[in-house]
Amino acid sequence: MFTKLGATTLAGLLAATLLAVSPAPASAYLPEDGAIFNNPWGGFPAKERLLTKIASTIDAAVPGSTIRIAAYSNDRKDITDSLIAAHRRGVHVQVLLNGNWTSRQTTRMQHVLGDNPEKKHFLRICKRSCRGETGNLHSKFFLFTNIGTARHVVMFGSVNLTGFGAKTQWNDLYTSTNRRVLHNRLREVFSSMKHDRVRKNPFINTAVGDYDITVYPRYQNTQANDPVLNRLKRVRCKGDVGAAGVGGRTMIRINMYGWNGERGVYLAKKVADLSRHGCNIKVLESDAGGRVVQIMARNGVLIKSPDFDRNNNGKVDMFTHTKYWMVGGLYGKASAGWHVWTGSQNWSDRAMRGDELTVHIPRRGVFWNYRQNFRKIWRKHSRWIADTRPDEQPATSTATRTRGSTLDGL
Template identity: 35%
Template sequence: MNGAWDMHNARSLARLATVARRSTVALTVAALGVAFAVHGAGPGADPGTASDVRQAARKVGSYTPVTGAIFNRPVGTRWQQVAIFRHVNKTIDSTPPGATIRMAVYSFAEAKTANKLIKADRRGVNVQILFNHHKEYGPEKRLIRELGTKRGKASFARFCEKSCRGEKGNMHQKVFLFSKAGSAENVVMVGSNNMTRNNAVNQWSDIYTVVGDPALYWTYAGVFDQMRQDRIQSHQFINARINSFGPEFYPNPSVVSQETDPMWQQLSQISCAGAAPGYGTPAFNPDGTPVLNPDGTQAHNTMIRLSHHAWNGDRGIWLARKVAELKRAGCDVRIVYGIGIGGAVKAILANNQIPMSSGATGKHTHQKVLFLSGVFAGNPASQVVWNGSHNWSDGALKRDDTVLRVEGPQAFSQYNANFEDMWANG
């Protein structure tokens, strides 16, 4: 996969999403070759939804989300368990009248979060929520009663019966979008967390927040606006390259083999030998002596870490074989796996002597995370994280899911620290 923006999809999203900040956004999307429609608006406004700003029901909070990762810790204190919920809830409280909240969440059972969303609507925030229809939780039904289901309104809450944009599957995203919160604008949150108690206390999850990137925000908002239509889209798989981010959106019915799988293609861009100094991990010979570069310094190999809830099926097998191939080529690979790992996948990984852990405390990963330090796409000094809601399974290809690729040392160090916590204490 070359990461280039599919211009057909760009034009489709441009028709769906309008941009609030002309001077900032127009320059950003012009550099991408994406022609979003632009309308003037006041601070905090979101002209993508027409509504009268209602009288504020209460004072708006001052919490300002920042770019970076947040993790819950199911083996920790209650405060640590609900860290992601707290981040989302405080952001809701800090969304001002006239702004828009968009959420697409597979499971939503948090009454506290539902209350905050209803209060936000009453103070003049446009609140738009999509759920999957596998189960009707009480807070979901309350939001539907309070906000209504008419997707043309400024506020609504509704189920997608199957995949919102595809023919089968389901709505499996965990995406939270805020046009403004505190002093931040264009807030994108992508992760593996459902809004349920089980997710907080029994599962390791993550959420990655990006603040102040209008092109990324409006790409996610555009896909959301396709999802709210709840009908099959002609171009379901969308991938883009936006600054240091690489968002992908499923379903992807075109995947029929490993060569057509976007994740397999990205794994194929990893090389194991030749990581730059300070990247990857030191390389050693079978006898324990260091592998040396021609200049006498110690060589480094690419480090790969995976934390996956569900990894199974034919697709899981070909991705496992690719990971095993990388291990045999010298990459330093470790895996935390969840309850959805398939027996064939687990056998492939184990037979290639890849260290694995499922957690010893009854808590399991719900993440869908891959990250590396070393050689990616020919760059020996890469640090890249893939997170989101997308499992490595056959079924995941049919679902509304997202993968967010994030490049840079901040995301890598945050996810690496979380992985080591899971490895030692999970």
């Protein structure tokens, strides 16, 4: 009797010990709502922060649930391993990628998932933009139906699934959980993308709760109907801005990778006009055309760049890849408020032709998260590129603006 009891007790102790040292089950993971940012100047965890969150969410997907990913590029072994493992435990994994470059990891994943979009699992590579006549699949959004502790998880931002992006680019990732309508609206967009067919009317702009989502391509975009320009036109620089503005004026902060072409010029002219009317404006840019910079600099816009050539080989190897901008103050007919627009679209002509996603988030907490990220880069990791600094001459750089375009996106 004593021996039997001892064996049972020992077995119980062993089970308890194993439970204590074993990792928590996948269903215990809950991705936090809101915005996060990587830091390419930091250590490994800071560089990998966005990709770690995506991988952790994939690992938490419940068997029988569905993961849908639309991204520009992938070369990550960890992400690929997580998606294959999810597929093997019964998660429906569906991935869309752009066709400009296919990595070994993408080929390996497609070998497992297949490429038939009629099935519950596939990896399909779009030949151009998935819903457009030309352009690229440039969206970056991630949808999860069920990860155990949360349903209808949505992630979007500027992040690509590449090591290059983690090590050299500033990026953002915004997460929303338990928002069925937002999830299902983007699921519909994904479903219209997966067959890689030209859609007659692919442009979408719609309110989803307090979010506002804009999905491209847009064939007939002009200066008169450009969504970004129309948003800029709604900004009022003077009035009762309250705590949302700065110095009694509406505040605008723009952190934009690609800002060029005819579209870039007319958007720069509007930003310059808002500066003349009293808005407090700062810009971070990494691929703005010379004319774009010149127009804003001549009209009091403060402009810096996070571009650096760390190994002095004449090529930029650190830059911003985000596409976000903020308004703190007067926007539209409403009283002072806080607004963020983020996603995958650059301010360029080319960006109108591809699959892109921009989301408007009118929330104070989100605004402050993005403002803190902007301030960090502005103060610690950027240099003056135009003569807009009040008391000093701008810094100069001879670095060539070459950033490995096959990996970093547009």
